[in-house]
Amino acid sequence: xxxxxxxxxxxxxxxxxxxxxxxxxxxxxxxxxxxxxxxxxxxxxxxxxxxxxxxxxxxxxxxxxxxxxxxxxxxxxxxxxxxxxxxxxxxxxxxxxxxxxxxxxxxxxxxxxxxxxxxxxxxxxxxxxxxxxxxxxxxxxxxxxxxxxxxxxxxxxxxxxxxxxxxxxxxxxxxxxxxxxxxxxxxxxxxxxxxxxxxxxxxxxxxxxxxxxxxxxxxxxxxxxxxxxxxxxxxxxxxxxxxxxxxxxxxxxxxxxxxxxxxxxxxxxxxxxxxxxxxxxxxxxxxxxxxxxxxxxxxxxxxxxx
Amino acid sequence: xxxxxxxxxxxxxxxxxxxxxxxxxxxxxxxxxxxxxxxxxxxxxxxxxxxxxxxxxxxxxxxxxxxxxxxxxxxxxxxxxxxxxxxxxxxxxxxxxxxxxxxxxxxxxxxxxxxxxxxxxxxxxxxxxxxxxxxxxxxxxxxxxxxxxxxxxxxxxxxxxxxxxxxxxxxxxxxxxxxxxxxxxxxxxxxxxxxxxxxxxxxxxxxxxxxxxxxxxxxxxxxxxxxxxxxxxxxxxxxxxxxxxxxxxxxxxxxxxxxxxxxxxxxxxxxxxxxxxxxxxxxxxxxxxxxxxxxxxxxxxxxxxxxxxxxxxxxxxxxxxxxxxxxxxxxxxxxxxxxxxxxxxxxxxxxxxxxxxxxxxxxxxxxxxxxxxxxxxxxxxxxxxxxxxxxxxxxxxxxxxxxxxxxxxxxxxxxxxxxxxxxxxxxxxxxxxxxxxxxxxxxxxxxxxxxxxxxxxxxxxxxxxxxxxxxxxxxxxxxxxxxxxxxxxxxx
Numbered sequence: 018x019x020x021x022x023x024x025x026x027x028x029x030x031x032x033x034x035x036x037x038x039x040x041x042x043x044x045x046x047x048x049x050x051x052x053x054x055x056x057x058x059x060x061x062x063x064x065x066x067x068x069x070x071x072x073x074x075x076x077x078x079x080x081x082x083x084x085x086x087x088x089x090x091x092x093x094x095x096x097x098x099x100x101x102x103x104x105x106x107x108x109x110x111x112x113x114x115x116x117x118x119x120x121x122x123x124x125x126x127x128x129x130x131x132x133x134x135x136x137x138x139x140x141x142x143x144x145x146x147x148x149x150x151x152x153x154x155x156x157x158x159x160x161x162x163x164x165x166x167x168x169x170x171x172x173x174x175x176x177x178x179x180x181x182x183x184x185x186x187x188x189x190x191x192x193x194x195x196x197x198x199x200x201x202x203x204x205x206x207x208x209x210x211x212x213x214x215x216x217x218x219x220x221x222x223x224x225x226x227x228x229x230x231x232x233x234x235x236x237x238x239x240x241x242x243x244x245x246x247x248x249x250x251x252x253x254x255x256x257x258x259x260x261x262x263x264x265x266x267x268x269x270x271x272x273x274x275x276x277x278x279x280x281x282x283x284x285x286x287x288x289x290x291x292x293x294x295x296x297x298x299x300x301x302x303x304x305x306x307x308x309x310x311x312x313x314x315x316x317x318x319x320x321x322x323x
Numbered sequence: 324x325x326x327x328x329x330x331x332x333x334x335x336x337x338x339x340x341x342x343x344x345x346x347x348x349x350x351x352x353x354x355x356x357x358x359x360x361x362x363x364x365x366x367x368x369x370x371x372x373x374x375x376x377x378x379x380x381x382x383x384x385x386x387x388x389x390x391x392x393x394x395x396x397x398x399x400x401x402x403x404x405x406x407x408x409x410x411x412x413x414x415x416x417x418x419x420x421x422x423x424x425x426x427x428x429x430x431x432x433x434x435x436x437x438x439x440x441x442x443x444x445x446x447x448x449x450x451x452x453x454x455x456x457x458x459x460x461x462x463x464x465x466x467x468x469x470x471x472x473x474x475x476x477x478x479x480x481x482x483x484x485x486x487x488x489x490x491x492x493x494x495x496x497x498x499x500x501x502x503x504x505x506x507x508x509x510x511x512x513x514x515x516x517x518x519x520x521x522x523x524x525x526x527x528x529x530x531x532x533x534x535x536x537x538x539x540x541x542x543x544x545x546x547x548x549x550x551x552x553x554x555x556x557x558x559x560x561x562x563x564x565x566x567x568x569x570x571x572x573x574x575x576x577x578x579x580x581x582x583x584x585x586x587x588x589x590x591x592x593x594x595x596x597x598x599x600x601x602x603x604x605x606x607x608x609x610x611x612x613x614x615x616x617x618x619x620x621x622x623x624x625x626x627x628x629x630x631x632x633x634x635x636x637x638x639x640x641x642x643x644x645x646x647x648x649x650x651x652x653x654x655x656x657x658x659x660x661x662x663x664x665x666x667x668x669x670x671x672x673x674x675x676x677x678x679x680x681x682x683x684x685x686x687x688x689x690x691x692x693x694x695x696x697x698x699x700x701x702x703x704x705x706x707x708x709x710x711x712x713x714x715x716x717x718x719x720x721x722x723x724x725x726x727x728x729x730x731x732x733x734x735x736x737x738x739x740x741x742x743x744x745x746x747x748x749x750x751x752x753x754x755x756x757x758x759x760x761x762x763x764x765x766x767x768x769x770x771x772x773x774x775x776x777x778x779x780x781x782x783x784x785x786x787x788x789x790x791x792x793x794x795x796x797x798x799x800x801x802x803x804x805x806x807x808x809x810x811x812x813x814x815x
Binding site: 043046047049165167200201203207242244245288 | 780
């Protein structure tokens, strides 16, 4: 049996290994392999997939070795004492590093955030793909409309409105979850957008809003979207997503100058439009934060949240 | 009349990019009015309903399912489109269950699948290789021709055409290349680094790349030229283009050029080009000497080990085990090689030790095997005479079993020299195959000395292969040249 070392594990990937004794190979793609157990997912791949909560990263050589000998989708994997046995390969996770997202800044200036989000929007508006939801969020007026855009636009506006109206008097207003399961892709665009929004809510310290949105999603998701998407949403509810998204949000909140070109490019490489859709959800939150009348100074610490 | 067809795939996963591509391909088929492939969430079923392509029987599809939905102008168009969608969906899954990658049947299909590709690896019977390489060039692709048995006239024409188009033609008979960290053909998993390699020899490239990798250095690109490139007929077209490429490559700081002795006029042209570079070069001409002085930015290495040491800037690790103790028997060395250049390098080591050596692939100063049956014998088992109609011994190591058993039984032989070559495309367990033949041999049989060309990143894993050899009583040297030197020491 070939021993292959997992170099880096996300938090949910590590939990997956700790909690499950058996898994099923849900899919084998060119750059990744998905394991599923009781509705939890773990994503194995090389460094090109980037760090993330569900990801377990192998060296390029180890990934090539695993990819060449991976059993097909549907095959079983056994998990025991940190080792995942997949066909002739044994993946050793015990010595892997735990990927931890960088801490959010203690306080972010909302005026600065508003300016940074404007610059980011200007940068993205010509680059965002026609598929997905980024252009629906970025463009004030609808372009030539697809069925997805026609259905998504009012739902996005409801989410935007909920974010803008986050006031103590509206605390019991139910967060909109009708973007769940909306759109093409292995993880529907609407889910990716909600992931981006959840992480950004944690980043700016609007934890109460994040909790309420996460709770609403958790209730609606089983009937509304795929098991894989639900795994990503659970991680996002804890404030965890792809490292590229974390880097971009951190860049906005920490007053890093420039339009965050590298971070946008890194997001562009995630899925067909998943990175862009997550960015769209993040921008909804950051725009709301930047223009928020509720507080005049930056937040990002739980005690200041609503 | 328009016809709507839906199909539900339960628990079907396909990555988003593939889903989108297939969705577009189906929508573009003749007679298709609308098509979509989506996870069957309630929201997506709403999209499909609004698009007029959701049928009533899809109501029970759930969020874990994939829904293929389309509307054709008539039943025939819709049926044909659904059949095509099914075919496209199965294509990558079949590949996953098999070799790990979808394999196109034509160059055109491959380019459609990967429009950004810039290199074609051509491995077809020699009679067809030139035509495929020409197609690749005309599609703007660099070509690596793994195939042999291509006429030299064809090679010249292809390389000239490639040069005019600014495209590299590696080969014919180019067994090894590493481009941008991707091993092609018989190549090893080595880290990326700052040493570029240009080689007319596959195993020469492998040995140098692995020696560098195992010493902690990486390779920017390793470009194979094919064995005839530095002949007077071909004129070193690929070697010269490769120097241009590595000279302009910011990641490359040092270049190693490996070749059997080239035609003098070609050597002159290559060295003149080397002299115009600002980068440092190591020129390794196995068994040969340059006919003119090397430029000041180049140094000569006579063996692959020396070439690796020159690139590293320090000596390679030495063999630290016990000196081989010869049994009471003959003192001849019998080398049985899978790698032609490794065989040449071993001949060179023996020649430098003042030994008479014969080979079926002799370097200058060595005898042809037929004329010297009594001396040291180093045999290239990858030579055409052994592989005609059979797999190369790197793929099928049992080709070495017969000669190895003969050498073990030959009272005149004191040392058997072997190479074990690892890497992609190579047999999964060459050391295990050798151990099987060597198992249970008597103590009075010849000493067996081997080197392992490979890295721990290779599919076979170098450390594991070394252990198997050691467990089988084989002395494992750190390099091919070191193994030959140990053999010399053993018979003296």
